[in-house]
Amino acid sequence: MNDGFQTAIIIGGGPAGLTAAYELQKQSDSIRPVIFEAGRIVGGISRTESHNGYRFDIGGHRFFTKVPEVEAMWHEVLGDDFITRPRLSRIYYRDKFYAYPLKIFNALGNIGPYEASRIMLSYIKWKIRPSKREDNFEEWVINRFGGRLYMHFFRSYTEKVWGLNPRNIQADWAAQRIKNLSLPKAVWNALTGANDTASLIEEFQYPRLGPGMMWEKTAARVQEAGGEVQLQSAVTRVYRDGMRITGVDVRSWDGAPEHTPVTTHVRGDHFVNTMALRDLIHAFDPPPPEEVIEAADRLKYRDFLIVTLVLNKADPFPDNWIYVHSPKVKVGRIQNFRAWSPEMLADPDTASIGMEYFCQLGDGLWTMSDAELRNLAATELEQLGLGLASDVIDAAIIRQPKAYPVYDGEYQEALEVVSSWIRQLENFQTVGRNGLHRYNNQDHSMLSAMLAARNILGEENDVWSVNVDRAYHEEFEIKKDPTPSSQAKTV
Ligand SMILES: Cc1cc2nc3c(=O)[nH]c(=O)nc-3n(C[C@H](O)[C@H](O)[C@H](O)COP(=O)(O)OP(=O)(O)OC[C@H]3O[C@@H](n4cnc5c(N)ncnc54)[C@H](O)[C@@H]3O)c2cc1C
Numbered sequence: 001m002n003d004g005f006q007t008a009i010i011i012g013g014g015p016a017g018l019t020a021a022y023e024l025q026k027q028s029d030s031i032r033p034v035i036f037e038a039g040r041i042v043g044g045i046s047r048t049e050s051h052n053g054y055r056f057d058i059g060g061h062r063f064f065t066k067v068p069e070v071e072a073m074w075h076e077v078l079g080d081d082f083i084t085r086p087r088l089s090r091i092y093y094r095d096k097f098y099a100y101p102l103k104i105f106n107a108l109g110n111i112g113p114y115e116a117s118r119i120m121l122s123y124i125k126w127k128i129r130p131s132k133r134e135d136n137f138e139e140w141v142i143n144r145f146g147g148r149l150y151m152h153f154f155r156s157y158t159e160k161v162w163g164l165n166p167r168n169i170q171a172d173w174a175a176q177r178i179k180n181l182s183l184p185k186a187v188w189n190a191l192t193g194a195n196d197t198a199s200l201i202e203e204f205q206y207p208r209l210g211p212g213m214m215w216e217k218t219a220a221r222v223q224e225a226g227g228e229v230q231l232q233s234a235v236t237r238v239y240r241d242g243m244r245i246t247g248v249d250v251r252s253w254d255g256a257p258e259h260t261p262v263t264t265h266v267r268g269d270h271f272v273n274t275m276a277l278r279d280l281i282h283a284f285d286p287p288p289p290e291e292v293i294e295a296a297d298r299l300k301y302r303d304f305l306i307v308t309l310v311l312n313k314a315d316p317f318p319d320n321w322i323y324v325h326s327p328k329v330k331v332g333r334i335q336n337f338r339a340w341s342p343e344m345l346a347d348p349d350t351a352s353i354g355m356e357y358f359c360q361l362g363d364g365l366w367t368m369s370d371a372e373l374r375n376l377a378a379t380e381l382e383q384l385g386l387g388l389a390s391d392v393i394d395a396a397i398i399r400q401p402k403a404y405p406v407y408d409g410e411y412q413e414a415l416e417v418v419s420s421w422i423r424q425l426e427n428f429q430t431v432g433r434n435g436l437h438r439y440n441n442q443d444h445s446m447l448s449a450m451l452a453a454r455n456i457l458g459e460e461n462d463v464w465s466v467n468v469d470r471a472y473h474e475e476f477e478i479k480k481d482p483t484p485s486s487q488a489k490t491v
Contacts, residue, residue, distance in 0.1 A: 005032045008456060009248055009266060011235045012274030013037030014044020015442045016432030016449040018218040018229075019073065020272045023453035025225045031270070031456065033227040035219075036250050038234035041212065042219045044274070045403060045433070046442050048212025051396035053346025056308045056354055058400050060321050060335045061211040062087075062204045065443035069450060074205070077217050081208045085340060088318055092384060093152065093325040100323060102153065111152065122146035136409075140171040157325045160332045161358050162302055164408065173407040173439065208343050211442070235275065236263065238283045238428075245271045245428040270427050270456045272449070276301065276402050276434035277418055288421050295417035298410050299437055303361045304403035307377035308337070309387075310394035311351040315339070316387040329380040330365065331355045353387070355380065361401055370397045405437040419464055429455060431463050440467050 008024055010017045013035045021033035041047050048055050063082070065071050075082060091098040099106045108116035123146030130143040137158060141150045158166045207213035219229045230252065237249035247268060253261040273280055281288060281296035320339040324331050335354030337344040345352050355377035359365035368376065374397070378389035405411075415437050422430055431448035433440045440448070444467035451461035 005030060006269040007031070007267070008033045008270040008272060008453075009268035010035045010272045010274070011238075011248070011280075012044060012432070012435070013039070013042040013215070013219065013229055013231070014274055014432065014445070015046050015215060016274040016435060016445040017044075017272070018042060018215055018222065019446040020274075020431065020449040020453045021222045021227050021229075022073065022077075022218055023450045024456065025222065025227060027453065028457050033222060034266070034268070035222070035227070035229045036233040036235050036248070036266075037229065037231050038275075040232060041216075042229065042231070043212040043215035045400060046211040046215060048210030049396070049398050051308065052310075052394060054308065054310060054337070054352050054394075054396070055210045055212075055344045056306070056337050056352060056396070056398075057210055057212075057335070057340070058306060058398060058403070059304065059333070059356055060337075060340055060354070061206075061442065063206060063211070063214075063442065064204055065441075067443050067447050070443045070446050073446065074214065077221065078207055078214055081213060081217075082205055083208050083341065084203050085206050085320070087202050087204050087320055088339070089321050089323070090319055091153070091157075091323045091325055095385075097322075098153075107153075115148070115152075119146060119148040119152070122148035134171055136171055137166040137169040137174045139167075140174040141166075153325070156327050157323060157332070160325075160327075160330075161404075162406065163358065163360055164406075168408055170407045170409065170412065172412075206340055208341055210341065210344060236283060237285050238271070238273075238280070239265075239285050240425070240428075243424050244426045271429070272452050272456075273428065273430040274432035274435040274445075274449075276405075277415075277430065277437050280430065280435075281418060292417055292421045295414040298414035299418070300406040300408060300411070301402040301434070302404040302406055303359050303366060303399070303401050305357050305359060305365065305373070305397065305399045306335075307355045307357070307373050308335075308396045308398075309353045309355060309374070309377055309381065309392045311353060311387055311391040312349075312393045313351060313391055314349070315351045316353070316381075322386075324384065326384075329383055330357055331377065331380045331384075332358050334381075334384075334386070350393070351387075353381065358403075366399065370395075373397050402434055405434055405439060407439065411437065423464075429463055436464065436466070438467055 008031050024031050024033050045058050089100045091100045096110045126146045131139045134140050141154050233250050233252040235248045236251045239246045251261045251263045278296045278299045315336050322334045333356040337352040357365050374395040378392045381387045382389045429452040431452045432445040448463045448466040451463050
């Protein structure tokens with residue numbers, strides 16, 4: 001650029017893209033970030049949608065982290081808009097509610113003495129003779145909890161979330177998600193009341209108007225500081241000269257369906273990507289070697305949709321959310337948005353209930369019409385005894401492609417091929433959740449972006465190592481930790 005500034009082109013205006021821009025501006029005044037966001041609003045999967053005055057998340061988004069820089073940025077941007085909310089969540093299984101995080105006596109009491117003793121015996125059996133292999137989710141969980149507990153509390157929900165047999169999901173997903181969780185610890189905690197973490201996680205932080213508020217405010221700050229955030233602007237091509245990136249093609253439109261999109265070429269000095277790796281690899285021009293493209297095509301994603309139902313009466317349950325393990329219904333989790341923040345509702349005499357479905361682009365759920373989805377969600381709410389279908393007065397449906405990077409049997413090897421090639425690019429980094437194909441929450445998506453911004457300014461951080469080795473606290477962890485926000489991953 002001839003105005004003395006260097007330009008950093010950032011692909012995607014979700015948490016990672018916006019954090020990269022914010023961090024660059026914080027650390028330097030010589031680099032101007034330009035964000036291209038394909039969607040109509042910022043925030044990515046952490047955006048807040050609205051419908052007739054009702055606001056809702058793409059799945060409830062708790063703000064929790066052990067990364068001080070991330071915590072600081074949330075407070076810096078949100079100030080008084082960052083509120084603390086009480087947390088209640090339960091599992092609905094076989095017509096009963098189980099505390100979540102699992103409280104062992106509540107679980108064993110609900111399930112009855114006969115089945116409780118079978119769970120214990122099965123646990124002892126697997127402890128004495130564990131499976132020698134621990135490659136997949138099922139083996140990993142059974143070795144730690146026994147087959148019966150696995151069957152009750154892990155199998156059906158995992159199948160719903162991933163649409164895969166848990167034997168086809170890699171153990172590293174389990175290790176990342178349920179690290180430090182063990183049955184003896186759970187029993188010990190229940191007997192002694194030693195579960196420090198449980199008391200810490202009875203509250204969580206949340207922006208007053210939903211997670212999108214954080215990202216709308218960050219975008220405003222980036223713009224105030226001279227950066228650009230261009231909405232409805234999708235990066236379609238990433239040009240390279242050898243291993244140096246020179247510019248991108250951006251397809252923009254102003255939203256009206258009759259308007260033809262315009263493609264412009266934009267040059268830049270530095271590039272930070274947050275779009276899904278599979279899409280990114282197909283955007284390079286000239287393309288990467290054939291084996292890199294083949295590997296990228298082996299990366300898979302799980303899609304997601306949420307049907308938010310407005311009911312003409314107060315909330316049918318007090319929880320923030322309920323996990324629905326029952327295979328009788330398709331819904332996987334149910335949100336109660338007032339419990340997240342009362343300001344998410346347009347009318348306090350109504351309820352706003354988010355019915356979450358895990359699905360696959362193009363499958364039966366994904367292709368249902370909005371009217372069919374509204375019917376399905378209302379019928380299932382009634383089937384679960386949580387409300388009457390006739391109480392539903394309005395509904396909004398959001399379909400979210402690529403909500404989850406899939407950890408199947410081939411992803412690690414494929415990711416290694418893709419990441420080895422991308423690492424060789426001189427002025428291009430990829431970060432975030434789908435940008436790293438890692439099961440990252442907002443905090444680790446943001447951390448990888450902060451590190452990428454600092455790399456542009458001369459540091460040498462490995463963005464690929466974020467959230468790989470970091471010990472993450474889980475529900476039954478008993479170690480004392482002063483950070484009030486150390487918690488489990490959210491599926
Ligand atoms: C159901 C669910 C619940 C979750 N709950 C929590 C939670 O409780 N707490 C938490 O911290 N995290 C939670 N997460 C995770 C959180 O949503 C992600 O970690 C976070 O949004 C990732 O940020 P990102 O910027 O990497 O990616 P994204 O949020 O995916 O943003 C990427 C952005 O890039 C844009 N984009 C894609 N391709 C292009 C292109 N070619 N050109 C321009 N723009 C493009 C997209 O439109 C999008 O806006 C949850 C996720 C899901 C699916």
